[in-house]
Amino acid sequence: MACFTRFAALLSFLALVPLCLSAKTMGGYLYPQFYDHSCPRVQEIVKSVVAKAVAREARTAASLLRLHFHDCFVKGCDASLLLDSTGSIVSEKMSNPNRNSARRFEVLDEIKSALEKECPHTVSCADILALAARDSTVLTGGPSWEVPLGRRDSREASLSGSNNNIPAPNNTFQTILTKFKLQGLDIVDLVALSGSHTIGNSRCTSFRQRLYNQTGNGKPDFTLDQSYAAQLRGRCPRSGGDQNLFFLDFVSPVHFDNSYFKNLLAYKGLLNSDQILVTQNQASMELVKKYAENNELFFEQFAKSMVKMGNVSPLTGSRGEIRKNCRKINSH
C-alpha cells in the first residue's frame, strides 16, 4: 500500500515502477489490518500467550524470535518450519540448524488453539510466528513495530532448504552475506538482525571450534578475547558437553539492547558468525560501531529489517492454506 501511495505522489518518477514491481514479487500484499474484521483480538491473544510463556521462562522470547527467522529463510515465511514429519513430510525440525536447538513449538500450539476458539480457521501459523517474534522483542525491552499480516501456511517443508539457506555459525562473512542476499536482505539487515543475539543461548557445540582449533592448526581463534575464551573452555570442553548452554550476550542475556554490539567491539562475541561482523568486513564493522554507540539507531533498523525479513516470499491470496494445527497440513 505504501508502494501505491508513493507511486501516486511521485507519478512523474517513472523509475519507481520497477520498485513497485519488486515489492510485489517480494510479497507486498501483507498489511497490519488484515485481521481487523475477521479476528479483531488476534494481536491481544498472541501477546497474552507469549507474555505468559516468557514469564515462565525468559529464554522463550529468544527461542520464538529465532523460529520466525528459521521459517522465513526456507521457502519464505510460510510456517514450513512448524510441520512435523509424516509419511509425506520430512520435518525441518531435523535439519542441522534446528536439531536439538529450535524450541518452544508448544507455545505456538497454545496460541493456535486459543485463536481457533476465538476465530476458527482464520489466522495462519506463519502470521502467528511473525507476531510472536515482535512480541518477544518488545517483552525483553526491544523495539516495537507494526507487523504486516496475511501470510498463509505451506503444505510442504524443505529439509534441504533448512540445511542450505540458514547460515551456520562457522560460515565465512561472504557466505553469510550471500545467504542473506538470496532472501533479498542486505548487509544492513544482516548486522541489525544479528543483534537478535542480544538475547538467548547457544550450545557449546555451536562455537567449540573457536576455543580449540579454529583453523585446523590446533590454536584457538585469536579474535576471541583470551580471558573470555578461557572462561568458556571451563564449561565447553574439547569433547563432551555439546549441549551445555551459554548466553549469546553475557552482559545482559535476557534484555534486548545493544550490548551485543559492544561485546563484538571488545572481541567477546560468542559465535564466530558474530565476531566476523567486525573482523572480516569494513562496512559491517562500521555498522556494528554505529549500533554500539546508538541504541536507538539499532532499534529503528532492527524493526525495519524484521518487517523486511517477514516479507520474504509469503503465500498470499489462495496459495497455501490456513492450518488448523500448526504441526500438520489440513486433510482435504
Ligand code: HEM
Ligand atoms: C547471521 C547469521 C546467523 C547465524 C550464523 C546464527 C546462528 C545461531 C546459532 C548457532 C545459535 C545457537 C543455536 C544453538 O546452539 O542451539 C543462534 C541462536 C539464536 N539466534 Fe541466531 N544466527 C544468525 C542470525 C540470526 C537472526 C537473523 C536471528 C533473528 C532475527 C537470530 C536469532 C537467534 C536467537 C534469538 C537465538 C537464541 C535462541 C534461543 O535461546 O533459543 N539469529 N543463532
Ligand SMILES: *[C@@H]1O[C@H](CO)[C@@H](O)[C@H](O)[C@H]1NC(C)=O
Ligand atoms: C563447520 O562446522 C561443521 C559442523 O561442526 C563442520 O562439519 C565443518 O567442518 C566446519 N567447517 C569449517 C570450515 O570449519
Ligand SMILES: *[C@@H]1O[C@H](CO)[C@@H](O)[C@H](O)[C@H]1NC(C)=O
Ligand atoms: C585440528 O583440526 C585439524 C583439521 O581438522 C586436525 O587435523 C587436527 O588434528 C586438529 N588438532 C587438534 C589439536 O585438535
